[in-house]
Amino acid sequence: MAFRSRELYKKIARKVGEGSVPKEVMESVKKCLPNNKLVMGRAKRGIYAGRHIQFGNKVSEDGGNKSRRTWKPNVQEKRLFSYIHDRHIRVKVTTHALRCIDKAGGIDEYLLNTPYDKMDTEMGLFWKAKIEKMYDELGNMDIGFFSPEEEAKIAAGFEELKLAKKEARREARRASAKQKQAERENAEAEQTSEAKQIEEGTTDGNVEKPES
DSSP: OOHHHHHHHHHHHHHHTGGGSOHHHHHHHHHHSOSSOOOOGGGGGEEOTTOOOEEEEEEOTTTOOEEEEEEOOOEEEEEEEETTTTEEEEEEEEHHHHHHHHHHTSHHHHHHHSOGGGOOSHHHHHHHHHHHHHHHHHHTSOOOOOOHHHHHHHHHHHHHHHHHHHHHHHHHHHHHHHHHHHHHHHHHHHHHHHHHHHHHHHHHHHOOOOOO
């Protein structure tokens, strides 16, 4: 087993937990790890689906002179929703990997259906092992079902809660409307009282004093 494959296996076992995973699964992981394939540095921190730097020549139009150049993959940072985790996963993916994920039906299905030997990045291997472990635990869980009467009671409880929330919102709107109306009436009363005081002051000033 090559050095790179051995280090990859150690990281996966450390993150997933070698004692919590069956030995058969870890042996299959060890067999499927890429042995000699080179992966660029930033591809280890994302899901690139086999897309890496390509090398070639840039040919001039006039003399046909060739100069070496590279083509880097189109990498985007996306938030992909995982149903098994019930949250979004922020990960760097290539546009080719996005098309593969859409075709598979989601990030969980893509990771489950992609073989270990084709998942050539550390992050992809880690998420694949983690999702497989969570699905295995979910399959071994005991599921309880409700009777039709209990389901009807639960649905009725949700309906009552919804109606109570609507009534509370309605009462809050009524209270705020009454408060605004009271503030408006107070402001109008203050304006009318100020206008009356101004009128009384002007009338008192216009009264003629009797001659002595």
